[in-house]
Amino acid sequence: MSEIKDELLEALKARDGSAFLKLAEDAHYADLASLYQDLEEDEERNFIVGTLSPESFSDVLAELPDTLREEALERYQPSQQRELLSALSDDDRVDILQDLSDSTQKEMLDLLSADEEELTRTLLNYGEHTAAGRMTTNIGRLPLETTVKEALNTLRPLQDSAETLSRIFILDEQQRPIGFIRLRDLAFASWSTPVRDIMFPVQQTILATADQEEAATMVRKYDLLALPVIDESSRLLGAITYDDAMEILEEESTEDIEKLVGIAGEQSEQTYLNTHLFIHLRRRVGWLLVLGFLAIASGYVMMRFEEVLNSAFLLALFLPMVVATGGNTGGQASTMVIRAMALGEIETSDSLRVAWKELRLGVLQGLLLAITLAVITLLVLPAFRPQLPEGLALSSFSLAVSIALCVQVVTSTLIGALLPIFARAIKLDPAVIAAPAITTIVDVTGMVIYFTTARHVLGL
Amino acid sequence: MSEIKDELLEALKARDGSAFLKLAEDAHYADLASLYQDLEEDEERNFIVGTLSPESFSDVLAELPDTLREEALERYQPSQQRELLSALSDDDRVDILQDLSDSTQKEMLDLLSADEEELTRTLLNYGEHTAAGRMTTNIGRLPLETTVKEALNTLRPLQDSAETLSRIFILDEQQRPIGFIRLRDLAFASWSTPVRDIMFPVQQTILATADQEEAATMVRKYDLLALPVIDESSRLLGAITYDDAMEILEEESTEDIEKLVGIAGEQSEQTYLNTHLFIHLRRRVGWLLVLGFLAIASGYVMMRFEEVLNSAFLLALFLPMVVATGGNTGGQASTMVIRAMALGEIETSDSLRVAWKELRLGVLQGLLLAITLAVITLLVLPAFRPQLPEGLALSSFSLAVSIALCVQVVTSTLIGALLPIFARAIKLDPAVIAAPAITTIVDVTGMVIYFTTARHVLGL
Numbered sequence: 001m002s003e004i005k006d007e008l009l010e011a012l013k014a015r016d017g018s019a020f021l022k023l024a025e026d027a028h029y030a031d032l033a034s035l036y037q038d039l040e041e042d043e044e045r046n047f048i049v050g051t052l053s054p055e056s057f058s059d060v061l062a063e064l065p066d067t068l069r070e071e072a073l074e075r076y077q078p079s080q081q082r083e084l085l086s087a088l089s090d091d092d093r094v095d096i097l098q099d100l101s102d103s104t105q106k107e108m109l110d111l112l113s114a115d116e117e118e119l120t121r122t123l124l125n126y127g128e129h130t131a132a133g134r135m136t137t138n139i140g141r142l143p144l145e146t147t148v149k150e151a152l153n154t155l156r157p158l159q160d161s162a163e164t165l166s167r168i169f170i171l172d173e174q175q176r177p178i179g180f181i182r183l184r185d186l187a188f189a190s191w192s193t194p195v196r197d198i199m200f201p202v203q204q205t206i207l208a209t210a211d212q213e214e215a216a217t218m219v220r221k222y223d224l225l226a227l228p229v230i231d232e233s234s235r236l237l238g239a240i241t242y243d244d245a246m247e248i249l250e251e252e253s254t255e256d257i258e259k260l261v262g263i264a265g266e267q268s269e270q271t272y273l274n275t276h277l278f279i280h281l282r283r284r285v286g287w288l289l290v291l292g293f294l295a296i297a298s299g300y301v302m303m304r305f306e307e308v309l310n311s312a313f314l315l316a317l318f319l320p321m322v323v324a325t326g327g328n329t330g331g332q333a334s335t336m337v338i339r340a341m342a343l344g345e346i347e348t349s350d351s352l353r354v355a356w357k358e359l360r361l362g363v364l365q366g367l368l369l370a371i372t373l374a375v376i377t378l379l380v381l382p383a384f385r386p387q388l389p390e391g392l393a394l395s396s397f398s399l400a401v402s403i404a405l406c407v408q409v410v411t412s413t414l415i416g417a418l419l420p421i422f423a424r425a426i427k428l429d430p431a432v433i434a435a436p437a438i439t440t441i442v443d444v445t446g447m448v449i450y451f452t453t454a455r456h457v458l459g460l
Numbered sequence: 461m462s463e464i465k466d467e468l469l470e471a472l473k474a475r476d477g478s479a480f481l482k483l484a485e486d487a488h489y490a491d492l493a494s495l496y497q498d499l500e501e502d503e504e505r506n507f508i509v510g511t512l513s514p515e516s517f518s519d520v521l522a523e524l525p526d527t528l529r530e531e532a533l534e535r536y537q538p539s540q541q542r543e544l545l546s547a548l549s550d551d552d553r554v555d556i557l558q559d560l561s562d563s564t565q566k567e568m569l570d571l572l573s574a575d576e577e578e579l580t581r582t583l584l585n586y587g588e589h590t591a592a593g594r595m596t597t598n599i600g601r602l603p604l605e606t607t608v609k610e611a612l613n614t615l616r617p618l619q620d621s622a623e624t625l626s627r628i629f630i631l632d633e634q635q636r637p638i639g640f641i642r643l644r645d646l647a648f649a650s651w652s653t654p655v656r657d658i659m660f661p662v663q664q665t666i667l668a669t670a671d672q673e674e675a676a677t678m679v680r681k682y683d684l685l686a687l688p689v690i691d692e693s694s695r696l697l698g699a700i701t702y703d704d705a706m707e708i709l710e711e712e713s714t715e716d717i718e719k720l721v722g723i724a725g726e727q728s729e730q731t732y733l734n735t736h737l738f739i740h741l742r743r744r745v746g747w748l749l750v751l752g753f754l755a756i757a758s759g760y761v762m763m764r765f766e767e768v769l770n771s772a773f774l775l776a777l778f779l780p781m782v783v784a785t786g787g788n789t790g791g792q793a794s795t796m797v798i799r800a801m802a803l804g805e806i807e808t809s810d811s812l813r814v815a816w817k818e819l820r821l822g823v824l825q826g827l828l829l830a831i832t833l834a835v836i837t838l839l840v841l842p843a844f845r846p847q848l849p850e851g852l853a854l855s856s857f858s859l860a861v862s863i864a865l866c867v868q869v870v871t872s873t874l875i876g877a878l879l880p881i882f883a884r885a886i887k888l889d890p891a892v893i894a895a896p897a898i899t900t901i902v903d904v905t906g907m908v909i910y911f912t913t914a915r916h917v918l919g920l
Binding site: 026028030152155156159165166182183184185186187188201203204219220221222223225242243245246247249250253254256257258260261262263271272273277280281284285287288289291292293295296298299300302303306310313314316317318319320321324325327328329331332335336337339340343345346350353354357360361364365368369372373376405409435436439440443447 | 486488490612615616619625626642643644645646647648661663664679680681682683685702703705706707709710713714716717718720721722723731732733737740741744745747748749751752753755756758759760762763766770773774776777778779780781784785787788789791792795796797799800803805806810813814817820821824825828829832833836865869895896899900903907
């Protein structure tokens with residue numbers, strides 16, 4: 001925990017309002033939000049709300065996880081709520097209103113001024129996961145026919161409210177962003193220069209309705225400070241700034257990671273420890289049930305091969321190894337492919353190239369593992385005096401399990417690599433076919449491969 | 461593929477230098493780098509290198525994956541290499557030199573001017589994964605006793621070279637960053653204002669030797685444009701900018717995801733399809749071998765319980781399910797905990813709270829799954845006329861497998877949650893104890909739990 005948080009906590013525990021306020025002035029809103037979130041007593045949260053002005057609490061509120069915002073907002077009187085909402089930047093305000101219950105959202109909208117309300121309603125209509133739903137409209141805009149002096153005069157009133165003045169967009173008569181200038185270009189140019197002479201062309205824009213992840217990926221790829229968001233007529237609506245992009249990418253990475261182990265649903269914005277037990281349960285138990293009952297298929301295969309197993313029970317020694325290695329290699333292959341698809345490196349049309357690569361990789365891995373297993377069974381196993389049926393040589397046994405291992409590794413690697421591509425081709429989220437699902441599938445194929453190979457090679 | 465890339469490719473295939481150059485002027489360097497990377501013929505890459513000036517290629521070079529940089533650089537003559545290296549920002553130059561072979565790195569250092577060489581050597585010494593190894597030194601710095609007019613004059617010569625002028629740091633006499641101003645504060649203030657009157661305090665700094673991930677996390681958490689990097693005497697060395705932070709976070713997320721499925725080593729900066737087969741093999745086969753041979757322990761347990769299995773072979777039907785469900789829940793728990801640790805939400809000291817949460821979750825999940833299994837075994841199984849040994853009631857069998865499932869889920873959830881915390885406590889990377897390792901471990905414990913429960917409940 002950071003030093004300032006410790007000091008704030010001390011002032012809070014002592015209920016020392018003036019000390020707390022003094023510390024809060026120097027603290028970053030991210031630290032205040034983290035402090036608020038750690039508190040467990042209602043009365044302590046009331047102390048923070050009662051001590052900070054609605055205006056200073058507005059930044060803290062924007063930083064809080066979704067699930068804590070409504071209760072925090074409701075600790076204020078309506079007149080304070082109005083003050084707080086007006087102090088928010090438009091994208092934060094939309095983000096907060098989005099997650100409120102319908103009745104509270106309506107109450108809050110009624111508190112806003114007519115202008116604020118109209119803008120907020122428009123942005124709310126775009127939906128939470130779109131570029132427009134995450135953009136800010138507080139950006140610098142200039143008409144094409146402007147001089148540096150006029151530009152500085154136009155921008156001066158914005159200097160405190162604009163989220164970024166590092167990129168100022170130049171609009172044509174149809175309000176389309178055709179260029180941008182950096183504030184430094186204005187600051188160091190002579191006052192009579194027309195902005196069109198010093199502007200750079202706008203190369204990247206994104207449609208209002210595009211997915212937020214697409215917008216964030218563009219910001220990262222092209223190292224942008226602000227990505228202009230446009231409507232269908234190419235008119236400038238707002239911009240996605242670098243800090244929003246970073247937040248979006250972080251959320252998406254956590255979601256990707258969770259999906260890979262079969263944790264369902266949207267990532268909770270609360271921290272692990274603050275998330276309610278039932279929310280954890282709801283997100284985790286679904287896949288456990290589905291995969292658990294699919295795994296009965298493996299058991300069914302094993303029962304069908306009862307005779308094979310019983311005629312050489314030593315086969316049990318390497319059964320879990322062969323089956324599990326398939327799960328591991330299939331999980332690796334699917335994760336690599338899913339990540340490559342998420343980063344835009346692989347399309348459905350690349351499936352043959354992926355298959356060819358993974359086939360060669362599978363064969364190499366399979367041979368390597370099989371040879372190691374063969375050496376171990378031949379050299380190490382005799383020391384333990386394994387019980388093999390009359391007339392069965394250890395070398396045949398060794399050959400059988402090694403072949404099974406090799407076949408299992410090759411097929412599992414291919415299944416792991418191709419199923420996510422197949423899922424995308426039929427418009428499913430490829431992450432659904434992640435490691436746990438692949439493991440369950442190749443458990444079944446592994447059992448079949450193992451016992452079939454044993455039956456044929458050993459003649460059981 | 462983007463439109464501009466298609467057009468560039470067409471000009472390239474036609475070997476039309478002037479058309480290519482014209483298109484390249486409007487193209488973003490990220491698109492040019494992606495085009496270069498897609499090319500498979502040596503002669504095509506030579507065309508790009510021969511057509512673009514060394515200066516315009518410098519941005520493209522910085523965007524290329526590590527493994528392609530040396531061969532690209534070597535397509536130029538030494539005098540062009542010098543031009544290219546000088547055109548690079550200092551952090552990109554260090555990043556590129558870091559990954560060259562020792563002899564090429566020396567050659568390139570010799571090409572630099574004395575000043576550039578000294579700076580580059582200093583930065584190289586910090587190491588690739590430190591804050592200083594990723595920082596830029598091209599930032600605005602002003603002494604404390606400066607007026608707005610003097611500041612603008614000092615910064616004017618930097619306007620083209622500085623990576624960011626959005627944050628300008630104010631230094632005291634010991635070169636410590638005590639404040640910052642935004643360019644907008646200079647642009648709109650009266651010329652006689654002292655900068656100390658309009659500066660904001662610097663609240664976040666990072667040590668040169670700190671890990672790059674820590675720096676990137678701070679940039680994200682505090683929504684910074686530039687995080688000042690300081691030495692042990694708190695002197696300003698440079699800054700980590702938002703775009704570097706975004707790149708670091710993306711690399712670390714991919715590495716985290718790969719570690720979670722047992723893919724070892726540093727993430728390749730090349731795309732999936734461009735990475736050589738042997739690099740894929742080297743990163744993937746290690747854990748396959750280790751986990752594969754650990755899985756023999758599961759087989760050993762199964763062999764030891766040969767009698768139990770043979771006296772009621774129906775047990776085989778639910779064996780994979782009980783074992784695999786433990787792997788799934790353990791994988792989920794460990795992933796949640798590892799991600800929460802990576803995001804700084806959990807410390808080692810929280811282990812009791814984590815254990816308590818996962819214990820309750822494990823019990824809830826275990827009961828839910830066990831009850832479902834009991835219902836299925838009692839209602840569905842009879843239709844398949846299962847073979848049970850003389851004198852053994854289906855209800856006892858159902859009770860035994862359900863108890864085993866519940867115990868396996870509870871222990872696996874706890875093992876999955878606590879092993880990563882334990883790993884961190886003994887200074888291991890928690891991600892090493894990720895899903896595949898947990899699965900292998902709880903496969904063994906699952907076998908023991910299953911057969912022991914069956915033996916006791918069924919009296920076998």
